[in-house]
Amino acid sequence: MKKRFNFWTKTSILIVYLVIATGGIVRMTGSGMGCPDWPKCFGYYIPPTNIAELTWVSEKIFKKGQMIIYNDELKMSKKDFISGSDFNLKNWQDYTKHDYSVFNPLHTWVEFINRLIGVVCGISVLILGFYSIQFYKNKPVITLLSLLTIIAVGFQAWLGKIVVDSNLSPYSITIHMLMALLVISILIFIHFQNGNYKKNTVKNIALKNIVLLSLIFTIIQIVIGTQVREFIDEQIIMIGETKKNLWLLVLPSIFLTHRSFSLLILTVNFFVIYLSRKIDLNSKIIFWIIGIIAIEIILGVAMYYLHFPFSSQPLHLLLATILFGLQFFFYVSIRNINKINK
DSSP, X not given: OHHHHHHHHHHHHHHHHHHHHHHHHHHHHTOTTSSOSXXXXXXXXXXXXXXXXXXXXXXXXXXXXXXXXXXXXXXXXXXXXEOOSSOOGGGEEEOOSOOOOOOOHHHHHHHHXXXXXXXXXXXXXXXXXXXXXXXXXXXXXXXXXXXXXXXXXXXXXXXXXXXXXXXXXXXXXXHHHHHHHHHHHHHHHHHHHTXXXXXXXXXXXXXXXXXXHHHHHHHHHHHHHHHHHHHHHHHHHHHOTTOGGGTTSSOOHHHHHHHHHHHHHHHHHHHHHHHHHHTTOOOHHHHHHHHHHHHHHHHHHHHHHTTSOTTHHHHHHHHHHHHHHHHHHHHHHTTOHHHHTO
């Protein structure tokens, strides 16, 4: 049972990262509103593949809740009915949560696949919660944290609805991202609580504080990154998706902050290496952290000078969240020197 619990802990972590990766692809392709409603997609459990499925025609069966695009507006059927020879407004109601009414099959299915992986994530943490019951008497914190993960993933799904209903408002996207980091943190902490780790007898407060500071800096950098991405989205609307060379023609202060902050994060983590060496802590994790930060900086330079190469944006986001996970892993491992040196 314990091995199965470990398996589902690791599986849940991987699936959360997969959701983040596909979420980055959703953002890169502009597919966030590919499904204008939630949890269904245009009122369907399996989304449409052709605009004809969202077009009113006579003598067609419509189910309650199904949508059509009529006069560039979303209409939702009030009930099950068969359409007559003329369009009858009494059978339809306006979809009022937002005014987005564009159908793009690629966007729809990219968003739908992201949601499906989210469902898989939910199933995974439910299974994790089931196996956590075995720890209730001896390690109740594991059971409680597993249940908290289920709640957090459920809340994250609800936030997904808010993101869609708000037509991708910046604040909701940022909170959505922060919740993903929280879920990762809980799962990593569960993994450590379930391990047989020896506590570190070397108490280096400076090291722990600097590692915590680097973790906080990464969170701040991710939040700033979401704002940079919002600026890019605005540029796409104003200038056009094909004119990538003009997106950053005038650099906003948020972009300059994001760029400079990466160097600060790199410096702080080099200081972590210095403090680690002082107590003979030769953990490979910190070098992975430095490596990812370096790749992130290179990706940032590439996006600026090469005008956002394909997949650079979702990869940039994914690596940032992996960086956060490694830093949190390292932070909770500080008192477990013997384990992380292996």
